[in-house]
Amino acid sequence: MSGTALDPRTAPVFPMAARSAMGDTQLRKNVRHATDVIQGKRARVVGEMPDWQELREAGKRIRQHTMAHLDVYLEEFERNCTKAGGVVHWARDAAEARRIIVDLVKATGSDEVIKIKSMTTEEIQLNPALEAAGIHPFETDLAELIIQLGEDQPSHIVVPALHKNRQQIREIFRTKMNLPELGERPQDLADAARMFLREKFLRVKTGVSGANFLIAETGGVCVVESEGNGRMCLTLPETLITVAGIDKVVPRFQDLEVLLQVLPRSATGERMNPYNSIWTGVDAADGPKAFHIVLMDNARTEILADAEGRQTLNCIRCGACQNACPVYRQTGGHAYGSVYAGPIGAILTPQLMEMEHAQSLPYASSLCGACYEVCPVKINIPEVLIHLRNKVVEQNGMRNVEALAMRAMGMIFQSERRFRAAQRMGRIAESPLVRKDGQGQGWIGWLPGLLGGWTQVRDLQSMPKETFRDWWEKRGTDGK
Amino acid sequence: MASSADARAAVLGRIRKAIGGASSADVARAEWEAIPREFKRAASHERGEVLELLVERLIDYDAHVVVVRPEGVTDAVKSLLEARGVRQLLVPVGMPDGVLPEGFAFVVDAGFGASELDAFDGVVTMATVAIAETGTVVLQNAAGQGRRAATLVPDYHLCVVQATNVVETVPEAMVRLQATASLATTFVSGPSATADIEMTRIKGVHGPRFLDVVVIEDAGSK
Ligand code: SF4
Numbered sequence: 001m002s003g004t005a006l007d008p009r010t011a012p013v014f015p016m017a018a019r020s021a022m023g024d025t026q027l028r029k030n031v032r033h034a035t036d037v038i039q040g041k042r043a044r045v046v047g048e049m050p051d052w053q054e055l056r057e058a059g060k061r062i063r064q065h066t067m068a069h070l071d072v073y074l075e076e077f078e079r080n081c082t083k084a085g086g087v088v089h090w091a092r093d094a095a096e097a098r099r100i101i102v103d104l105v106k107a108t109g110s111d112e113v114i115k116i117k118s119m120t121t122e123e124i125q126l127n128p129a130l131e132a133a134g135i136h137p138f139e140t141d142l143a144e145l146i147i148q149l150g151e152d153q154p155s156h157i158v159v160p161a162l163h164k165n166r167q168q169i170r171e172i173f174r175t176k177m178n179l180p181e182l183g184e185r186p187q188d189l190a191d192a193a194r195m196f197l198r199e200k201f202l203r204v205k206t207g208v209s210g211a212n213f214l215i216a217e218t219g220g221v222c223v224v225e226s227e228g229n230g231r232m233c234l235t236l237p238e239t240l241i242t243v244a245g246i247d248k249v250v251p252r253f254q255d256l257e258v259l260l261q262v263l264p265r266s267a268t269g270e271r272m273n274p275y276n277s278i279w280t281g282v283d284a285a286d287g288p289k290a291f292h293i294v295l296m297d298n299a300r301t302e303i304l305a306d307a308e309g310r311q312t313l314n315c316i317r318c319g320a321c322q323n324a325c326p327v328y329r330q331t332g333g334h335a336y337g338s339v340y341a342g343p344i345g346a347i348l349t350p351q352l353m354e355m356e357h358a359q360s361l362p363y364a365s366s367l368c369g370a371c372y373e374v375c376p377v378k379i380n381i382p383e384v385l386i387h388l389r390n391k392v393v394e395q396n397g398m399r400n401v402e403a404l405a406m407r408a409m410g411m412i413f414q415s416e417r418r419f420r421a422a423q424r425m426g427r428i429a430e431s432p433l434v435r436k437d438g439q440g441q442g443w444i445g446w447l448p449g450l451l452g453g454w455t456q457v458r459d460l461q462s463m464p465k466e467t468f469r470d471w472w473e474k475r476g477t478d479g480k
Numbered sequence: 481m482a483s484s485a486d487a488r489a490a491v492l493g494r495i496r497k498a499i500g501g502a503s504s505a506d507v508a509r510a511e512w513e514a515i516p517r518e519f520k521r522a523a524s525h526e527r528g529e530v531l532e533l534l535v536e537r538l539i540d541y542d543a544h545v546v547v548v549r550p551e552g553v554t555d556a557v558k559s560l561l562e563a564r565g566v567r568q569l570l571v572p573v574g575m576p577d578g579v580l581p582e583g584f585a586f587v588v589d590a591g592f593g594a595s596e597l598d599a600f601d602g603v604v605t606m607a608t609v610a611i612a613e614t615g616t617v618v619l620q621n622a623a624g625q626g627r628r629a630a631t632l633v634p635d636y637h638l639c640v641v642q643a644t645n646v647v648e649t650v651p652e653a654m655v656r657l658q659a660t661a662s663l664a665t666t667f668v669s670g671p672s673a674t675a676d677i678e679m680t681r682i683k684g685v686h687g688p689r690f691l692d693v694v695v696i697e698d699a700g701s702k
Contacts (some may be wrong), residue, residue, distance in 0.1 A: 037679035051519040061515045068510040070493045077506070084662065090488040100484075142685060143676040159676060166677050186677040192687050197686065202594045219663050228632060228672040228687025236594050237626040246491065248571075253661040257651040258519070260667075268675060271537065272614035272650075275687065276667035277628070285591070286627035286664045297491045305498035326698050 001061045006153045007125070008353045008361075009335025010233040024332075027163050031155075031332045035323040042320060042374070043271025044344035049265070052226075060303060060378040062316035066251060066338045073216040073249045074295060080219025081293060084281025091243075091296040094124035100294050100463060101126060101241055102133045108239045110135075110288075116223065116230045117141035119157050120243050122339040123352070124298065126208070137208065138200050140229035142193050149176040155333025155341060158267045158319035163332050184198065197229065207233035207288070211244040212316070213259060217252040220280040221293065224263060234277050246295050247255025247313040259316060262376035299352045308387040312347050314377045320345075321371035321381060327351035336361060343371035347384045350392075362388035390462045523648035530612045530648045531695060537615030541670030542683055543691040550699050554581045557604070557638065560692045563591075566601035566636055572626025579605065588632050591699060602636030602665055608660070610646045610695075611653045615670065617641060617693065618653060620663040628664050637688040639668070643698045 046052055066073055078088045091097035105113055113130065115137050116123065127148075130137045139148040143161035147154055150172040154160030161169070170184045173192050182192055209230070213222040221242055223230050234240060250259065264273040282291045303309050322328045322342030333341030338361075339351040346361045362385050365371075371381040496502045523530060526687070535545045548556045558581035568585045570592075580586050586604070606624035607617040617639050619625045631637050647653050657665065671686030683689055 031550070034679050054517075054519040058515065058517050058519055065511055065515060068499060069503040069511070070499065071492050072505050072508045074492070089484055090489050092487050096487060102508075136536050140686070141676075142674050148678070159679070161676055162679070169677060186680045186682045187549060189677055190674060190682045194685055198598075202598065203688070215661075220662065226672070227674045227685035229685065231628065231632050231666065232686055246495070251508070253658060254654050257521075257654040258517070261519075261650050262636050270669075272611070272616045272667065272669040273672070274541075274669050274673050278661075278665040280662040280664070283621060283627075283664055286621045287629070295491070297494065301491065301494035306497060478672045 006122075006334065006337055006339050008338050008349055026165070027332050028330065030163050030165050031305060032329055033165075034156075034159060035329050038159070038269055039323050042266060042323070044271075045265045045269055045271055048271075049261075055258055055262050056376055056378050059262050059316075059376055060314065061408060062250065062255050062258060063316075063377050064311070067247070067310060067313050069251075070246065070249070070304065073251055074246055076216040077214050077219055077249055077294065078295075079086050079283055080217070081214075081221075082219070085283075086219065086281040086291045089292060089294045091294050091298070093298050094296070097124050097294050097296045097298065098126055098129040100159070101243060102129055102135070104125055104241050105130065105135050105208075105293055106133065110204065110206050112136045112138065112200075112204045113206045113241075114138050114140050114200055114204045114232045114233045114237065115144070116207070116209040116225065117144045117160070117241070118208075119154075119246055119339060120210040120296070120402060121208065122154060124243070124296070126243075138197070138204065140197050140200070140233060141225070141231075142190065142227060145193055146195070149173070150204055154339055156319060156322055157317050157340060157342075157344070158322075163334070173418060188208050197232075200331055201229075201232040201236055205237050206239045206241070207237035209233055209240065209242045209246050211242050211293075212263070213247040213256065214244055214295075215253050215256070215278075216249055220253070220278050221279045222256065222276060224260075224273050224276050226268070226270075226275060228275060231275055231277055235287045237288055239290040239292070241292045241294070243294040245300055246297055247300050247315075263316055263318055266320040266374065266376040306351070309347070309351055309384055311379050312344075312351060312384055314379055315344055315348070316377060317344075317355045318376055320374040320376065321379075324370040324374045325365070326368060326370070327365055343381045343385075344379075347381055347388060350388055362392060420479050515599070519651070520649055521651040523652065525648055527698075530646060531643060531697075533648070534610055534612035534615065534646055534695065537543065537612060538670065538693055541615045542673070543615070543670050543693050544583075545693045545695065547695045547697060549697055553579055553640070553694065553696055556694050557581055557640070558583070560638060560694070561602075564602070564636055564690065564692070568599070568601045568633060570597065570600045570603040570630055572603075572605055572624055572630060574623025574626075576606065576624055581605075589626055591627075592630075594629065594633060597633035600634040602638065602690075603631050603634045604640070605636045607610055607641045608609050608665075609653050610641045610693075611650055611658045612646060612648045614650060616653075617668050618657065619666045619668060620657075621659055621665075622660065622663060628666055631666070631668075632687055634693075635684075635688055636690045637668075637671075638692045638694065640694045640696065642696050645696070 081088055089100050091100055111134055127137050139145050145160040146169050155163045166184055169189055170182055174182050177192055177196050179192055211221045212224045264270045303312050321344050325343050328342040338345050338347045340348045346365055350361050365385050367382045369382055538545045546556050561584055571586050571587055572589050608620045610617045621627055671689055671691040672684050673681055674685045675681050
């Protein structure tokens, strides 16, 4: 991957990008290892919580409720944040948000900023805009630092450099930090980052961050992190500029009782991440003297207007769906051509950007449902994917083969008799394509025509000899 | 400024269009109250077990923990500081009496700059509340806890927690924090750590690399 930004307007479509990612065995190994570890940890700490399902339900309800009253809560946040000495800005789109931030930094007179990892700043491609204005942004999250120094792009929303292993990271640090003797233990690499950044934390006077939650009731902002780089950026500079999607608001301080339980467990498999910071406006005796927050729409209101897509806004960016997704685990994040990868990226990107730039993404899923199962706020990603696929089909007109296939599917699903007939037909039609593996399982490595897109990058298991329904009925008549 | 007001009106307008008209604060309040919260919201263990759980969870996150009787606090702090080999320590304004031992240079935070903070070996503070289930201490900008930078820049943090301020669950902690919700607040769960390199947990990237916690038992307990 080069330093060119992940942008759906210019990125290769998913099937092509995925194909090249599939050829990179090192990348696949790194992604597989990282997602395995994180999933194991998540399963363990979620297993400790007998009330996990109740927490998920409450999380979903809080998020749904917030979206239904978003105007009330944003105005309440604005009022309380302003009262506490913060300055609230509004941005209709990415360009406006970039302009506001660049102007604010310029007004401080500094030509450097320290940054906390923030997917929102990636979304609006803030770093290139700052550079273009003669301002140098220093990423301070270890993973973001690896990506910035390696002129790379994030591939995961929580662990953006998970596609790199320690040898690769060491090479980047050795050259870019000029440390020829650098060891390769993870501890050596973390120490190098600590030394490299400490000087910047103590010197740079402006910080830029994203936000995990905005609290309407108090006007407070919450940032969740683990390294302490976030705390450095939030407390040491004289000016702090935070940019947040309008979807980040929560009604009350108390709501954190749910979100601070489900987020860390889902995101990094921890009971609580090492640091959560909550600050409200400015405090003469603690932290920055000036605090600005940019509330950004950037197509979120369009998602809000779409009854079926709206639940996408409930996302708290924990990344659990990425780790659980068999497609993401095979391809890694860059193939999605967007800073939001994995299942959430597959639904968020086409809605954030005009869909025509990301038409293949709603298909970048096997609809296995693993993403829905792990989502701490119960976003039904498969449901939204199908909704978006329908939109793609509509956008392309009802004339193409896919549209016909979709309509045929619709008809088949409407009638049980047709559904069964189709299953039988499918088994007959596929038989010339199936080859057996050693265990007597049938696999299809190639599908004809349009369906070929599916088998380009994966093998498909053949249909079972007998459907569950057939088996169930036979079982009934056999009297077993 | 005009453009900002335009943007504000535009975004709020789009939201109201999307949700079918302006929402009302009263309706929102009533609906918020009705959100079901059927998860665990109160302690399910006895006090002694809650303290044990806090200790276990803090240790699991690489903190060092001791539980002491009220009269043993100073000695406990002394031996921890000696074991860490620290001498120059920062303390926030309003540190209670009877916590700090003799024989160390304790300097009350007078709003030092970042580089001055960097020169201290460590910092000693109290906490508003501690959460057993997650192994967390919560600090606020209050007497004995100080401003955020003071517990961030030095490499070592010793935190003293009163057992009466230990709760079992996150929801209980949020109730305790509600009245002071607007103070700068930091949840600390173990020393600084990262898992960005091959998902291996590495201690101490930017925050304090070492966290010791002293839990003071209730005067009246067993
Ligand atoms: S969709 Fe759900 S699982 Fe995926 S990142 Fe968002 S909150 Fe997490």
